[in-house]
Amino acid sequence: MIPRVTATVNLSAVQHNLRQVRKLAPSSRVMAAVKADAYGHGAVPVARALDEAGVDTLAVACMEEAQELREAHLRAPIALLEGVLSPDEAALAAYEGLQVVVHAFWQIELLEAMPSGSNIAVWFKLDSGMHRLGFPLDAVPRLRQALARHPSWRFQGWITHLARADETGSSATIDQIAAFDRALAGVPGARSIANSAGLIAWPSARRDWVRPGLALYGASPLPGKTGAELGFQPALNLESRILAIRTYEAGEPIGYGASYVCPERMPIGVVTVGYADGLHRALPNGSPVIVRGRRAPLAGRVSMDMITVDLRGVADAQVGDPVLIFGEALPAEEVSERAGTIPYELFCGLTNRVRFRYLGGE
Structure with missing residues (x-):
């Protein structure tokens, strides 16, 4: 049967793009976004290629996406970017050993209701200006108290998300980074700021972790530029x-x-x-x-x-x-x-x- 339309995905290009990310941020670990079926490229084959190439963590949006990767026996850790939505999901996240990105106090309550000694790994997401998900910046002391109450939790670090990193002429990204840094001054824990646009255009956003998405697939997040012009290969x-x-x-x-x-x-x-x-x-x-x-x-x-x-x-x-x-x-x-x-x-x-x-x- 002759296919009408064919999408040919070059997994070697995906692996090249991961290497390019590491060149841009050599001191950072990489959390690769494979949510939304790896941006339409196919979550399992792309995640497997990234896993083979030594990615540090894979990031998905929801539990269904995480389960698909677990069923494919991926070795890399998996982060759940929207966190858990119910007690059942909290229990499943612990069972599967997922990293839960927590953005609201009701999600903390879900995790606190888990049996003592549950396998819970958490990131805390702060809202530094995106105004979508995340704790307000002044909630950091309360979040540290939650960690102190639960020493068995494996704390992964602090995340924020950039709203206008593709606007290289705007000061909004600088303002977000500064606000995030002020809120966490003297606070222990890894930091993660940069998405693809932040990674490419804003060196100060390359912290302990970077979270590329579009760049891994060889496309540019910056207007007027192609991925190839930035050293990435279309996949x-x-x-x-x-x-x-x-x-x-x-x-x-x-x-x-x-x-x-x-x-x-x-x-x-x-x-x-x-x-x-x-x-x-x-x-x-x-x-x-x-x-x-x-x-x-x-x-x-x-x-x-x-x-x-x-x-x-x-x-x-x-x-x-x-x-x-x-x-x-x-x-x-x-x-x-x-x-x-x-x-x-x-x-x-x-x-x-x-x-x-x-x-x-x-």
Whole structure:
């Protein structure tokens, strides 16, 4: 069976990107974000590749994601970024030996209700300005008291999250780092601040731990930059194929809503990918794909199962030719910008109609 759309994930690129993270922050340990199915790249194979490459900890959002990795017998520790939501989850976290990122006092109460001697590892998350999750900065003394009450808890350290690290011209990140440091002045425990943008753009955010996500997949979190320009390797190529080629006369409309009208007699290629595969419907006319090494612009709206492209610049194109939607030769950063979104959403939006295959790894 010939797949309509294929996502080829290069696990060696993921491992290269981990090494690049370590070059940027050689004194830091690495907590790699593999939440959201490893940003759409496949949680288990990506986590296994990172584990083989010696990552220090894997980070997921929720218990279901942690269980998927545990069932795959990953050796690396696993951190639960949103913490536990119920007594059952607290018990399961202890049983699985997860690191629980605690962001609210009701979560502390869940852990305190566990039987004495339970295997509990905790991070405390502080809100230094993101204003999403986290304890207020003035709660640090109360949190230290909670640790003193429970000497059996294995304290991992203090975490905060940067809200505007991708805005290199803003002082907001400097302000967040300073607020975090003031709240923890003289307080023991490891610190973790930097996400991918913080790691790349803000050296002062590279503390005991860094928490890269997007950079591990080879894309840039900074506007106007590609991952390749920053030394990272794109890990995913999304490809489809030409299903049909037809020639239309000047003035003929193409696709839904006649959003594209042929300016001259021209060949139009029909490609088997659409928004049901995760390609954004917002991509405008002129957005490129790659056919036979050359750019072919979108001509007409993205539909559920197909796109139509202008093949005037690829006169030798044939039915069955592969079409790169985004990847190494067409950065996801460029495609997502044209769609008015970000690479994160492009990756995470791939659907179960896409056939995944994996290359490389150690």
